[in-house]
Amino acid sequence: MFDLINKSLILNSNFLVFENFTNTILNSLYKNLIRESRYLYIIDGLKNTLIITLFAMLIGLAFGLIFALIRTTYENIKSLKFLNAFCKLYITVIRGTPVVLQLMILFFCIFTQRGSNGLFVAILGFGINSTAYIAEIFRSGLMSIDKGQMEAGRSLGLNYIQTMWYIIIPQAFKVVLPPLCSEFIALIKETSVAGYVAVHDLTKSGEIIKSRTYDAWTPMLIVAFIYLSLTTVLSHFVQKLERRLKANER
Amino acid sequence: MSDNSLVQVKNLIKKFNDISVLNDISININKGDCLCIVGPSGGGKSTFLRCLNKLEDITSGQILIDGIDITNKATDINQVRKKIGMVFQHFNLFPHLTIRDNLILAPKVLLNENKNVLNDKAEKLLKRVGLFDKIDTYPNMLSGGQKQRVAIIRSLMMDPKIMLFDEPTSALDPEMVGEVLDVMKELANNGMTMVVVTHEMAFAKEVSNRVVFLDAGKIIYEASPNVFFSSNDNDRLKNFLSKVL
Numbered sequence: 322m323f324d325l326i327n328k329s330l331i332l333n334s335n336f337l338v339f340e341n342f343t344n345t346i347l348n349s350l351y352k353n354l355i356r357e358s359r360y361l362y363i364i365d366g367l368k369n370t371l372i373i374t375l376f377a378m379l380i381g382l383a384f385g386l387i388f389a390l391i392r393t394t395y396e397n398i399k400s401l402k403f404l405n406a407f408c409k410l411y412i413t414v415i416r417g418t419p420v421v422l423q424l425m426i427l428f429f430c431i432f433t434q435r436g437s438n439g440l441f442v443a444i445l446g447f448g449i450n451s452t453a454y455i456a457e458i459f460r461s462g463l464m465s466i467d468k469g470q471m472e473a474g475r476s477l478g479l480n481y482i483q484t485m486w487y488i489i490i491p492q493a494f495k496v497v498l499p500p501l502c503s504e505f506i507a508l509i510k511e512t513s514v515a516g517y518v519a520v521h522d523l524t525k526s527g528e529i530i531k532s533r534t535y536d537a538w539t540p541m542l543i544v545a546f547i548y549l550s551l552t553t554v555l556s557h558f559v560q561k562l563e564r565r566l567k568a569n570e571r
Numbered sequence: 572m573s574d575n576s577l578v579q580v581k582n583l584i585k586k587f588n589d590i591s592v593l594n595d596i597s598i599n600i601n602k603g604d605c606l607c608i609v610g611p612s613g614g615g616k617s618t619f620l621r622c623l624n625k626l627e628d629i630t631s632g633q634i635l636i637d638g639i640d641i642t643n644k645a646t647d648i649n650q651v652r653k654k655i656g657m658v659f660q661h662f663n664l665f666p667h668l669t670i671r672d673n674l675i676l677a678p679k680v681l682l683n684e685n686k687n688v689l690n691d692k693a694e695k696l697l698k699r700v701g702l703f704d705k706i707d708t709y710p711n712m713l714s715g716g717q718k719q720r721v722a723i724i725r726s727l728m729m730d731p732k733i734m735l736f737d738e739p740t741s742a743l744d745p746e747m748v749g750e751v752l753d754v755m756k757e758l759a760n761n762g763m764t765m766v767v768v769t770h771e772m773a774f775a776k777e778v779s780n781r782v783v784f785l786d787a788g789k790i791i792y793e794a795s796p797n798v799f800f801s802s803n804d805n806d807r808l809k810n811f812l813s814k815v816l
């Protein structure tokens with residue numbers, strides 16, 4: 322009997338705790354998101370994060386491919402010596418220094434005029450940064466294609482550029498697609514330091530809300546949850562893509 | 572030199588990092604010749620073949636292809652390569668393209684020919700080697716012997732004046748060697764000029780009109796197949812043949 326009462330009491334108090342807990346959560350969510358339309362900070366931040374990632378990636382893809390072609394051309398036929406040296410130096414410097422520092426140099430040393438657009442600087446900075454990484458991805462992809470492919474193309478009378486264009490690059494593209502997607506996913510997370518150059522990105526939006534509500538946990542967890550959702554969904558697609566590419570091979 | 576001459580090699584020397592791989596080679600190849608090159612591993616056979624279409628730059632000497640000096644810096648090697656077909660040990664088909672596109676790619680880019688004409692040509696050649704039903708498949712669907720037959724006709728699409736073969740059957744399972752050699756035999760019988768590096772002595776005996784023994788970067792012996800295999804007077808060649816026959 323006593324036992325039973327005891328149990329029901331525990332159950333009851335558990336329920337109370339649970340109810341309290343839900344209420345607390347709902348309250349925090351309300352306070353951090355709905356009141357004064359604070360969710361708009363998050364939306365704006367997410368928008369900027371995606372804009373920076375997307376455009377930086379596009380810059381990286383364009384210049385990364387050019388850099389990689391310069392470097393493989395030098396390795397294949399020893400031409401473009403000076404361009405190759407420049408690319409090598411660029412890649413070494415960019416990969417050897419922190420991206421935040423690169424952003425700050427751009428923002429505080431180079432684009433110093435008042436009213437410099439932080440978003441523009443962030444896109445440029447992350448574009449410059451990912452160029453170096455993407456160049457290496459493209460380069461290893463191009464170098465991974467069997468030497469016999471180049472020889473077969475050349476022996477048919479195709480010149481170096483034609484062989485690259487019709488034979489090597491299409492094959493390399495398949496090789497680099499998965500690592501490029503991983504680079505994209507990594508870039509989403511890396512852009513979280515954009516706040517250093519006065520950009521209101523997703524991470525920054527969490528900080529702004531925190532400063533309004535004096536509640537750190539809720540906005541931080543919300544922001545983390547959004548990053549996690551983005552990266553898991555994308556990773557899932559990459560895995561699918563990888564499986565499909567593998568299936569095509571055999 | 573006769574005007575029947577297609578390839579003239581004069582005092583060819585090729586070094587890799589100061590090591591002579593080809594040592595003063597001179598040879599003439601005439602139109603319609605089927606020249607087989609045999610010799611021990613590392614003797615320089617592949618290197619010699621690759622010098623003929625400038626896949627390797629030579630150290631000194633001169634190579635004329637159809638009267639054009641390919642060792643001259645002013646020569647556009649791409650123009651000369653159109654006339655030289657090359658077949659590799661490992662086929663080197665383009666895995667991202669269908670068999671049709673493997674055949675059509677180079678002539679489409681390089682020759683001013685209509686796509687339909689090229690298509691017909693590709694179909695005709697595929698029929699000739701018995702692979703017409705594979706036209707829209709990818710190389711990875713083919714056996715080694717089939718791949719090599721496609722590789723041969725990929726070169727033929729450019730209407731070459733000469734074909735170079737570097738051990739075209741060495742990477743094949745024994746039961747597939749015959750089908751590739753048959754295609755090569757038919758080519759030779761139709762008058763194609765061919766240079767064939769091979770370990771298939773039976774092919775050399777039966778199809779070629781000249782056989783060269785290349786060892787340590789030198790042409791040690793050259794003769795008609797009859798003399799080469801039965802009545803040669805060279806000890807090194809006898810020793811080599813006793814091992815491979």
Ligand SMILES: Nc1ncnc2c1ncn2[C@@H]1O[C@H](COP(=O)(O)OP(=O)(O)OP(=O)(O)O)[C@@H](O)[C@H]1O
Nearest residue numbers: 587588592610611612613614615616617618619738
């Ligand atoms: N790219 C290269 N760099 C340095 N040495 C090379 C290179 N290619 C070939 N050699 C050397 O040149 C020599 C001749 O090689 P080659 O491939 O022409 O011989 P081969 O007669 O074709 O032999 P195999 O029957 O094994 O194919 C070998 O000693 C080889 O190690």
Ligand SMILES: [Mg+2]
Nearest residue numbers: 616617618738
């Ligand atoms: Mg060889």
